Amino acid sequence: MKGPYSTTKSQETAVLVAVIRTNQTEEATQAYLDELEFLAKTLGVKTLANFTQRLETPDKKTFVRKGKLEEIHAVVEAEKADMVIFDDDLNPSQVRNLERDLECKILDRSLLILDIFALRAKTAQAKTQVELAQYQYVLPRLTNMWTHLSKQKGGIGMRGPGETELETDRRIIKDKITLLRKKLDKIDLQNATRRKTRGQQVRVALVGYTNVGKSTIMQLFSKADIYAKNELFATVDSTVRKVVFNNIPFLLTDTVGFIRKLPTTLIESFKSTLDEVREADILIHVADVSTSFCEEQIETVNKTLLEIDAIDKPTILVLNKIDLVDEMPAWAASIELDNTEVVVVSAQEKQGIDELKTKVLALVEEKFYKIFPNYTKDSQF
DSSP: OOOOOOOOOOOOOOEEEEEEEETOOOOHHHHHHHHHHHHHEEEETTTEEEEEOOOSSSSSTBOOOHHHHHHHHHHHHTOOOOOEEEESSOHHHHHHHHHHHHHHHSEHHHHHHHHHHHHHOSSHHHHHHHHEEEEEEEGGGGHHHHHHTTTOOOOTOOSSSSSSSGGGGGHHHHHHHHHHHHHHHHHHHHHHHHHTTTOOEEEEEEEEHHHHHHHHHHHHHOOOOOOOOOTSSSSSOEEEEEEETTTTTEEEOOOOOBOOOOHHHHHHHTTTHHHHHHHHHHHHHHEETTTTTHHHHHHHHHHHHTTTTOOOEEEEEEEOOOOGGGSOHHHTTTOTTEEEEEEEEEEETSSHHHHHHHHHHHHHHHHHHHOOTOOOOOOOO
């Protein structure tokens, strides 16, 4: 007699591919592949192998050259990999050619990130933002994309729009984008009204690369039950809490983490979420000092802040996870950023948190007393 039929879904597997650009070090390439592997792992995908090729620009037809493509195909075939994930965006013809040559599902970095955001989104706003970004991603790839998706039976890269053949028409996709934008405009208006009702309260926003410890610091400051875990994009929805230091109240916002090559469709769709950063009086920029690419991550965040017109604010740079390093990197001792103070902490071990609170309070008080010059510590809010 046969045993019970198993309904457990087997873990999907992937091969990762990256192109090494001019002047890019092997160390940097490995860090990028590690991040791509972490993105895949976040969605439950097991990495079987990594491939890199040094090219000035990716091949227009297949991203990598013929010889490397044959190596990748051999591993995909031998290991029966479910997909190949590329650390850059692919155009429709590249996807079509790669599917033909590799005979498996093809994903690029943006689609992987969009899938994670779809998984993490909990509120109606976040779900709408992610869905809009997904459709904006799909629209220019429509000719190839829907044919590709209609052949799949779910799995990574299949979350959200694209699961039925009914939406293969470009006009329908454009109509959906218009509808979602109207829905977001309504939510944006509600959020703007909500921000106005906060009055003249001082606003502080936590920003930083994904998985650097922003939510842990939010927990320590607000003593609220905020979700914090060692995973990418644990926070997609903005969280706002009232915090009081030394009888001085302010609003603290935990925002979505940034990442290298963050899809532009996500930045556009998450405009209202990023408004919390844009309208903040003070930024707490959290960075993971334990990674060898901390400087690059700081630069990525600053570039994104520049894109959303939020770079020119009083900022505290928090070098977090000091408990994971034997000594501070040389660059950290001499770091000089305009309008920025630097604090070294371990949010997990609560090291340096008092110093961070003192620096935050100093900036908050400066702003607060400009708004309320007659405020006394006995005043009530």
